[in-house]
Amino acid sequence: MKFAIIxxxxxxxxxxxxxxxxxxxxxxxxxxxxxxSLKNFDGILIxxxxxxxxxxxxxxxxxxxxxxxxxxxxxxxxxIIIGICNGFQILIESGLLPGALIxxxxxxxxxxxxxxxIKSSNSIFTKHINCKQLKMPIAHRQGNYxxxxxxxxxxxxxxxxxxxxxxxxxxxxxxxxxxTNKKRNVLGMMPHPERASEGVLGSSDxxxxxxxxxxxxx
Amino acid sequence: MKAKxxxxxxxxxxxxxxxxxxxxxxxxxxxGIDSIGIGKYIEMDFKKNINKNSAKAIAEDSCKKMxxxxxxxxxxxxxxx
Numbered sequence: 624m625k626f627a628i629i630x631x632x633x634x635x636x637x638x639x640x641x642x643x644x645x646x647x648x649x650x651x652x653x654x655x656x657x658x659x660s661l662k663n664f665d666g667i668l669i670x671x672x673x674x675x676x677x678x679x680x681x682x683x684x685x686x687x688x689x690x691x692x693x694x695x696x697x698x699x700x701x702x703i704i705i706g707i708c709n710g711f712q713i714l715i716e717s718g719l720l721p722g723a724l725i726x727x728x729x730x731x732x733x734x735x736x737x738x739x740x741i742k743s744s745n746s747i748f749t750k751h752i753n754c755k756q757l758k759m760p761i762a763h764r765q766g767n768y769x770x771x772x773x774x775x776x777x778x779x780x781x782x783x784x785x786x787x788x789x790x791x792x793x794x795x796x797x798x799x800x801x802x803t804n805k806k807r808n809v810l811g812m813m814p815h816p817e818r819a820s821e822g823v824l825g826s827s828d829x830x831x832x833x834x835x836x837x838x839x840x841x
Numbered sequence: 842m843k844a845k846x847x848x849x850x851x852x853x854x855x856x857x858x859x860x861x862x863x864x865x866x867x868x869x870x871x872x873g874i875d876s877i878g879i880g881k882y883i884e885m886d887f888k889k890n891i892n893k894n895s896a897k898a899i900a901e902d903s904c905k906k907m908x909x910x911x912x913x914x915x916x917x918x919x920x921x922x
Contacts, residue, residue: 680910687907716910723912730857767855769913794855
């Protein structure tokens, strides 16, 4: 399974993601955001970082990069799209995922290990994970998920909330840490599974998400 | 010709900067403030050939497509000569 890792000016988790995916057995390639096609890939990962310096709003400028048209096009075909941290923020700004990510309730950048509850195993991202909780780091200032009541009830009714914080660090409504779209092929999450891909990093739980996707593909 | 664009959080959206600033003003004994909202102010200078109607349309288009997030923010602007 071949994954594209999109690089924007200011992306900084691109190599972590490359390393994590490669180690599991994915074929991985970096793709600069000025490119216009992602036809040759089975999956697309938008990594964390500070695309365009977070100017204006997180993800607000990255969403107009040429590559985002291709990401939207491929998502419609049902390809796997994963947005982590700033990648999640970009997917939201692009309209591929609902809601918004605003300042953490304590107005601080939070960088720490958190525990996630797997809220739904009804997704390729979680289907093959055989435990109920995952440990991995968060590192963000705008990770406080909000959405209208209508969107929240849709997320709940369609079982789109995949991960929730065991101890809410940032004020996210319903403790939301990661969601999928209605078609269930797009995942956005604030925590960093790619930074929890082997024991020496403090946790290897993040790997389980990428392995689940791969198992599903095979 | 110039647009002065104001972007602020919608009501009910957490504005920690506003809340903290309000508390800080209270702490230096400034009284009478109910609440504070902190947003963004953008100045947009237009090219010489742009008239007022075009300027309005450009500012509106910019706010809608990029400058404000309709989920969390509202915008307003004034056009000045």
